[in-house]
Amino acid sequence: MGKATGFMEYERKTAEERDPLSRLQNWKEYQLPIPEDELKKQGARCMDCGTPFCHTGLELGGNASGCPLYNLIPEWNDLVYRGRWKEALERLLKTNNFPEFTGRVCPAPCEGACTVAIHDPAVAIKSIEREIIDRGFAEGWIVPRPPKTRTGKKVAVVGSGPAGLAAADQLNKAGHSVTVYERDDRIGGLLMYGIPNMKLEKELVERRVNLLKEEGITFVTNTEIGKDITLEELRKQHDAVILCAGAQKHRDLPIEGRELEGVHFAMKYLTETTKGLLDPAFEPSISAEGKDVIVIGGGDTGADCVATALRQQCNSVVQFGRHPRLPDERQENNPWPEYPQVFTLDYAYEEAKAKFGRDPREYSIITKKIVGDEEGRVKELHTVYAEKERDEKGRIVFKEIPGSEKVWPAQLVFIATGFEGTEDPLLSESGLEHENRKVKAEYGDYSTNIDGVFAAGDMRRGQSLIVWAIHEGREAARECDRYLMGDTQLP
Template identity: 55%
Template structure:
């Protein structure tokens, strides 16, 4: 797998990033791909390790280790090393519907489980994946391949995020006729409006959607099922319906002054920026602007980081990111050994940019908002923060982060973005189809199954599991498609 001595001969080399102060001048992706010769060297670093944890997708202590899609990583690393790009694409596409997405937005669970990373630097698997798919598009390998035979079965997929697109792609390849309904004005769901352009430029989505259209998949936008299109209509017209509507209920911060003007959910902020960018290059002014404002982002995850990077591109006056939990260690703890997911501190692109612009890391740990203060016009002007500490709840025995009295601090702030995660599916869509929800407000199914309590109605992705990763949503879509195919045909060859 790769060159037997490659991991000893070659150092890990990553695609070069544009400097933070330069890249914040636009919303473009900012990495320069490696040359083909260098990319082949990086693939040569893949060890003949015997047990490729990179493709395992195991769950260890509640965390995923390795690729959830079980991508055949050592195989296509070897094929890139030997220059067999076409076969590398064929092996990649066998398990992955959208490597053009995952190679840009996935946190690279494969690399965190790479054997080469146990005592050195992991193989650049994510960049090798991007090199394969971009080479495939450039050389006509990733074009439309419509099915030769149609089954006569019709399926409606509600939601065009990664799980919905994966369901549609798989079922269409089987020969079923698939129509995807999307409530927004453009296809892509989370990929389109939840992830900023800096991580995933939208022409990358359009390129793939155009291939899927040419393969026979139909897309209907501005279609809000349960609002402007009745669920009953889909159930009557289609042989099966798959709900892939995401976990769209953002978690709120209920503190005094929450009704102040200038407090938004992160997803609404990011959506408004991307939509305005696509519609007019931000010239229409129809977005939530952070320009010349003191901004506080509540939440330390990927979405919070995306808000930081977006606010800096708007031209914010200052940016602060509040994290409830303590700072993670810089290196693995003994209790967190390889190949577990490394619970270490990560400084992402947005934080790098904040450090470059403002001279310090924007993150404040073990802190949350105690109160929002507004002026006489109801506009947000200050935020009162409070430090948190971990204490054991005497009733439940669980440890909880609780406020520390006397640690309050007042910060100037005209814009707050709540990036505290999501609580589950929006109830109106579940009610429209009559599907049951579980205690976490996700659509209820039997364990490891995708059929709901309503005959012919299935679910996949975040709507099924709760908020998760794009790569896991794609896996959910693929697995759901198998179950739908078996339901329609009595067997499946997906």
């Protein structure tokens, strides 16, 4: 512990952000680098707790508490304080394959479990993590390190999101020949097409993918398992298979008017927008320019739709959520070290407030129907406000408030109500045992009912955080290595 009184002397400071209105003029990352002197102070705020809850990786209250990757947070906080950046990078990379991703898009359950956060603002763990990895690349410390020897074993990894990339990286380090299959035209999964550029610039994803290629991993794009090649064929060509295909079957909204022109799944919008930015020859079919936009769903994907629509010069944007506004401070039923369920103003909402003068979120609202014009295009949404209650069996129900009906003009509607699980045809045609569209594979073992086939990430656990995906990809690689070699040295 470099400075015993650091948490008392220094206030929490995170990365400064570009002005909300000015950043709407482009798709560049909205956060700015933190000066080194300030980073040392933030590292000094770490108490080096006897029991560091920040990297416990538990699930409490239905959410992650602490880092599921078990990042050695107090260690690299202290090294940053001491200016020993290269050592900090080495400690960070021991547990996290891709800090440049988690340092930008992870919701930081580590900070929610920080001991300082019991009474004061948490240590700026996420900001420090990001700066460590960015400095590692900038200084040239991160270079290709292909394995010195090969085992002769071949492994196929299905899906190139964070779970698939982590599994591939670990197996390649163990000396196996790894091929990653991706159905899209670019590698990265949701890192590439599900997260907008202003949160994660695609050059960062491509930089990491290129590094993995130089280390010996083979990537195959535009290939969907179950459609272009069967799982059985993949098994015959490889000694083992790890399935990390994600959980991208959208949860639909079965209401009147769903079929109208101008009503889209959020992920289609985000994917097409990113493709258009990466490839000038690609023309997206959806644009928010000059339109009244409504996003149905109160999560991060919905927020990303808000930010994207703002950059496309929408006329207005509103985001609907069924749940009430979160409190400003932790409540008694949400104690530390659970993830804090408190009100925050995300980047997208800051931007909307700067442009239109108000937070775009509407709480405790239910969409009753979507109404179109005579040509079949969406023109308005009909809603009602509701109170969140529990019925006699303790289940959460939403009781509509009489007289609270409202009509909202809209020419573009995005459904961002989450994901149900893994999509077909892989799930339905492979013979994999599954339940609720999740592949059955025990946590910690990751073996499916098919010999030599493992499953990890959202495909196994359902829609979750990037840190859980990387965690499961790493662990599945460990068990796959054990299956292939009889033993394993992977962590």
